[in-house]
Amino acid sequence: MVGRLLLFSYIFVVASATVKLRELYAWNVLDWNYPDPFAKQRDIDSGALNPKNALPVGIERWRNKLFVSVPRWFPGIPATLNYIDMDAPYDPSPKLTPYPSFRENELGNCDEGLTTVYRIKADKCDRLWVLDVGTYGYDPNVTNLCPYALNVYDLHTNRRLRRYVFRNEDIVSTTFIANIALDEGNSCDDTFAYFSDELGYGLIAYSWEQNKSWRFSHSFFFPDPLVGDFNIAGLNFQWGSEGIFGISASPRGPDGYRTLYFSPLSSYTEFAVSTRILRDESKVEGSYHDFKVVGSRGPNTHTTSKVMDETGVQLYNLIDQNAVGCWNTNLPLKPQNTAIADKDDVGLIFPCDVKIDLDRNVWVISDRMAVFLESELDYSDINFRIYVANFDSLVQGTVCEPDPSQAITQFKNPTFDNSLSIYDANLASVTPQTFTGVSPAFRSLPTYVNNAQQKFTYQFPNQPAQSYVFSTPKPLLSSNRPWWFANNNYSPYK
Template sequence: MLWKLLIAINIFATVYAAVLQEVFKWRDVGFAWPSEEIKREALQNQDYIPANNLPLGLARWRNRLFVTVPRWKAGVASSLNYIPLNTSDSSPALIPYPSLKANSLPKNGETLEDNHIISTFRIEVDACDRLWVMDTGLADILGSAEQYSKPALVVFDLNTDRLLRRYEFKPSDLKESSFLANVVVDVQHDRCDEAFAYIPDLGGYAIVVYSWKNNESWRVNHNYFHFDPLNGDLTVGGINFQWKDGIFGLALSRVMRKGYRTLYFHPLVSTHEFSVSTEVLRNQTLASDPNSYNLYKIEGNRGVATQASSSNLDLQTEVLFLTQLQKDGIACWNTNKPLNPDNVGIVAQDREALVFPNDLKIDAERNLWVLSDRMPVFLFHTLNKNEYNYRIFRIKVDDAIANTPCVL
């Protein structure tokens, strides 16, 4: 009977699975260097250690696919990069953005320029052709852990590649345990100066809100931002580990009444999804008022072993896509339906190619992009350099949700 049960479970998990198009894959990540001499020097000085470069976040703008490489370890050549989408190379070199110099760690007391990027995990392209980069300022996280600069939002104009603004977060925005590694942007294309950014603090269990117009930020606290201690034991890629990461995945709905949206959110260590109106977050007074507690909503529970690192919402169908860390897959939930396991569909699953789907994004053409990187193996063990460890996939949103519970 046991073998029948295992078969039934496997069929249930893959019955909706769509075929993702594998666009890029790497054994080790390489970079576009100004010259071979500079590359050799970086290798000799251990400024570039190929095995220590793990791609993590992504975002598309026109013919560029931006890819982040956080400085988990020493030897990361460049943290913010892009790939030209017209390349025919399936394992292309990453091109540092805005330049290699801007992504290089300072030496010998060198002064950092405002466009510098120390270490970024997630990025966002907004409706106004701007790239928002959440720079932690922290390098060699698993080693010496040196804070080169304050956590900051770094925003570029993608039409000119010019730095628009660098905003360093205030001491009141942070706690000793804070770790800011994601950003979502709330803006309409004809109101670019009225943008708000929401940055989850996965270590300090809060959301930091930033107003572009006022160039101001504030911290928002809520119990729903904390991790769930009953869901902190994970097994991915054969590696068992325990995490206590709080709020991390954020996704915005379409614009609703009075110009506000719904922000869907979840701690990484949780199987619940929550929501709140951006009307609450944008109002600094209301956001800090204890009476606003009940304005937050529990949407429901996705089911057993559904911890998710990233989420993104398709504005046309109102379907929320989520990574599924322990299931080596991608899930969907139509936000017009109650959230329960029956209404969650597994749209893609692959025990080899989707080990730790770390990030996903929907672009302007409604393509769903997915990056997988076997991160727990990278963090707690050793990746096999003879295997493809990092992959980027693409699929049309409508194809992804076909024949799933996410279709109304």
């Protein structure tokens, strides 16, 4: 408890370029807690630990644990699901502790371990919902070691309660599941989880009580072909194939159901559907008109992560603008009804994930992902940051600020503007340093790889040794020059 008090007192005094968000942790490069130095050296020698290949992408807070996910895009990631102990003495650059353990993060151990985790979500029943996508590496060198599997942990005992492998009917050849949203009912059993299939263009619903999943398809899950051009941190690239990505569930409305809001990554448009539809497997067919167009956030509003407070205010990352945006769902969705909650052109380069905990604290992790994938990180500089802010303070003074006279229980079902096109013609034209080719986020990761390659061999449990070819890991830069001066020697795969 003392550590936690010291930690949160630090939040209010640490200097940050953001106005409302406060930098809590920052890293040049990630590292892990090992039981002893010999175990760590063993992993370094074997290649099982290579910190410069690690990029944090997901965040979630439960009590004294702050969870951080690190996908296995490159070799040398000893654990894909980790946490920071917030009761420990404060460290501005803490090492990550594997969750639940190193053994249960064993690469390729499909039944008992986690191979690659992106987003995670804790619920009010003190369960942690974790999706293992089962992949290793990135395109064009992705290997599917394990099936897509949902893992749910008891956060009090750190034991896995359930592992559920998605049905063959839920998965298509291009499936990449990017996000999780929870729909909690009147009991712990009455919980549904929704998963966005970014590259398979689908939405998967899962019922805890039925222990069963089903898949929805819709044209609203596809990318907008007019807004596939991205400009982030001085880099111009195209992620044109990115479909449904960010999803968030509203508070329950007067009808007892929530609204699931969603948008493709390559889109400025927000869509929605009632969970009354998603909870009913029989609605998989014939529910086309139950999915609605909500409105447009306006130009340069690509987003990968969104979350909604109990007041009905949605927060989302704005990867084009190095910012966190907001929208009060009691207002029609149009640019003038959205706002920048906070912005930092250095610290918030690619704000990858946004979460709200049960104490209504907002957590944001930034990781310079576009630079990591499309250029080079300077590991003598700070590359990864975690910020925190009180929710009310973050939206105070913006058009998103909730009406204090409106009780949380008065959340109303949204209205939809079905006259809107899914396309937004108000496109900004920005052409900084240009790369050619298509570089999708997360699974179909960059088509740019270093010309030199190395081969790594891993022995998986009960399997013969297999070799996988990866691009040579980016070296630690010894220069103090900013990352944008780094020479680029990348060439596209044909």
